[in-house]
Amino acid sequence: MPTAITPTPPPLRERVHVSDAVLDRLARLSSGSLTTQLFKRGYRQPVLVGLRPMQGARVHRFAGRAYTMRMIPAREDIDTYATLTTTPNADNLQWVGVEQTQDGDVMVIDSRNDTTAASMGNMLVTRMQMRGVRAVITDGAFRDGYELSHMDIPAWCAGVTATTRLSYHHVADLQVPVACAGVAVYPGDVMHGDADNVTVIPAHLAQEMADLCEAQDDLEGYLALRVQRGEALWGLYPPSEQTRQQHRDWVVAGRPPLG
Numbered sequence: 187m188p189t190a191i192t193p194t195p196p197p198l199r200e201r202v203h204v205s206d207a208v209l210d211r212l213a214r215l216s217s218g219s220l221t222t223q224l225f226k227r228g229y230r231q232p233v234l235v236g237l238r239p240m241q242g243a244r245v246h247r248f249a250g251r252a253y254t255m256r257m258i259p260a261r262e263d264i265d266t267y268a269t270l271t272t273t274p275n276a277d278n279l280q281w282v283g284v285e286q287t288q289d290g291d292v293m294v295i296d297s298r299n300d301t302t303a304a305s306m307g308n309m310l311v312t313r314m315q316m317r318g319v320r321a322v323i324t325d326g327a328f329r330d331g332y333e334l335s336h337m338d339i340p341a342w343c344a345g346v347t348a349t350t351r352l353s354y355h356h357v358a359d360l361q362v363p364v365a366c367a368g369v370a371v372y373p374g375d376v377m378h379g380d381a382d383n384v385t386v387i388p389a390h391l392a393q394e395m396a397d398l399c400e401a402q403d404d405l406e407g408y409l410a411l412r413v414q415r416g417e418a419l420w421g422l423y424p425p426s427e428q429t430r431q432q433h434r435d436w437v438v439a440g441r442p443p444l445g
Contacts, residue, residue, distance in 0.1 A: 235367055
């Protein structure tokens with residue numbers, strides 16, 4: 187008989203802790219620069235497409251460490267009103283997860299792109315805001331949309347419904363790899379949001395992205411000034427080496443107004 191081959195499991199992914207200082211730098215960057223730099227490293231789709239912020243255009247930028255929550259379909263004998271007890275229990279991991287979040291986290295909920303019932307609502311989001319959570323994201327729906335739209339904490343979702351989570355969702359896991367809006371999110375990854383998008387940054391690339399994107403945002407700000415004064419794109423955007431040198435000279439000169 188042929189010898190059985192036992193597959194060797196891959197090494198465990200080492201979880202990188204991204205510092206608050208790096209998060210603060212990333213929060214000031216544009217999603218365009220982040221996606222460009224991630225694309226250069228082979229990450230083709232890091233954006234949570236189809237999600238919008240409850241706060242609309244006034245949503246503020248953020249960057250935080252992903253705390254993940256994975257949902258599966260609800261089951262009638264488990265997900266009942268009795269699940270909502272006054273003490274922690276294995277059938278109501280959602281409350282457990284909310285109380286585990288820490289300052290600098292972003293709650294990321296894998297709702298299987300299902301907006302039939304709400305992933306959570308105002309009460310739990312308020313509790314996480316008080317714990318220092320920087321944003322709450324689901325590829326499903328939230329309830330209490332009006333209240334969330336007036337809160338400071340960014341809340342990104344695919345829709346709004348008053349239908350309770352217990353009708354269709356069961357929280358099966360916390361702090362495991364999830365899919366949110368079709369993008370893989372690992373616990374500790376950096377979630378970056380601005381008025382346009384939410385972008386996933388692998389934790390081990392966070393420091394590098396901060397360095398590269400700060401430089402790119404500065405360069406693109408200079409290029410925008412030149413386009414606004416009527417220059418053609420060829421050689422300017424993307425910048426040629428001559429244009430890059432002109433930018434370096436402009437910075438050394440103290441960033442004077444462009445005539």
